[in-house]
Amino acid sequence: TCDDASELAGLYVLDALEAAESKAVRAHLYACAKAHPEFAELGGVVPALAELFQPVDAPADLKDRVMAAVAAENVPAQPATFSPAIPGAARSQAEMDARVWEPPASERPPARRHSSLGWGMAAAAVMVIAVLGAWNAVLQSRAGVVEQRVAEVELRVAEAEQRVAEAEQRAQVIAQAISASTDPDSEVAVLRGTGPAQGASGYAAFPNDGDGYIVLVDLPAAPVGQVYQAWYLVDGQATSAGLMTVGSDGYAVMAGVASREDAQQIALTIEPAGGVETPSGDPVVAGDLSA
Incomplete structure (x- = not known):
């Protein structure tokens, strides 16, 4: 049946x-x-x-x-x-x-x-x-996917923590630069952008008892394979002051810039990555130093 x-x-x-x-x-x-x-x-x-x-x-x-x-x-x-x-x-x-x-x-x-x-x-x-x-x-397959996602999240968290640390360090440098720029004994240059850096602005400050600072805002990123290079100008002759890196927010901050008593201007040019000994083009940012 x-x-x-x-x-x-x-x-x-x-x-x-x-x-x-x-x-x-x-x-x-x-x-x-x-x-x-x-x-x-x-x-x-x-x-x-x-x-x-x-x-x-x-x-x-x-x-x-x-x-x-x-x-x-x-x-x-x-x-x-x-x-x-x-x-x-x-x-x-x-x-x-x-x-x-x-x-x-x-x-x-x-x-x-x-x-x-x-x-x-x-x-x-x-x-x-x-x-x-x-x-x-x-479940084992899903556990592998979860572990991979956790690793990705941990990597993103580490990158975010690094950005926060860099931002805090930059904020500290900017605060020091502002303090130097307001010191009556410091040499200060008001910087303005031209050409491809139109709209950028900032200042350079050199206290009489230490190294100086260069701070710029709204500075566009340099073209791929190129970099911003800062210069001291004395009677039209340029001496490198170092390379500047621009953040994703348009801020560019340089600390530890050596003071030069004979410098008359501070300028930035766009140069090949790694920099050059003498400027290859016209300044895109410049400002006169005043005591």
Whole structure:
């Protein structure tokens, strides 16, 4: 029947039925008009297990031990019998009848049903193991993606911390430059941009007791492969004061600029990366120094 075939599905896909039982199941599936999806569902577990686990040979006596255990569980308890006081041969015959008595077939426990239920539970456990194995693989894949994203976030945080540190250092230099520019004993040049640096402005300040500063705002980035180079100008002759780097916000700050008492102007030109010994073009930023 359909119920019997469904109960034997777990054993059938595991190839654990006797030859006659397996043949009967196949015959039923061939002739039955009702669909039996449980065979396909349980059958899909077997190849999945083959990918998840290495095959292990079962002990030679495993089947005998399992069948013995199943048989032991399904042996019905013998009902208690009452033996009336009957004499002689009649009593011996009654005792023999009691020993060989078995309950009617309708009252016998369904041993095969219990066995099939056990195998069905085993098949269900196999499906759970397969699902857990696949889910574990998915979790490991997701964990790898999460670790990669965490590494990317940590890198971005480190870059942001570096930018913050640079901004704090620059703010400190600007504060020192402002202090120097307001000192009445300092030499100060107001700087203005022209040409490609149109709109840039700033100042150079040289205190009488230390190195000077050059600060510019709204200075466009130098073209690729080029750099801003600062110069002292004395009677039109230029001496390099160093290279300037422009931040993404248009700020350019240089500290530690050596003072020159004879300098008359501070100027910036655009030069090849690494700088040059003498300017190769006209200044794009300039300002006169005044005591």
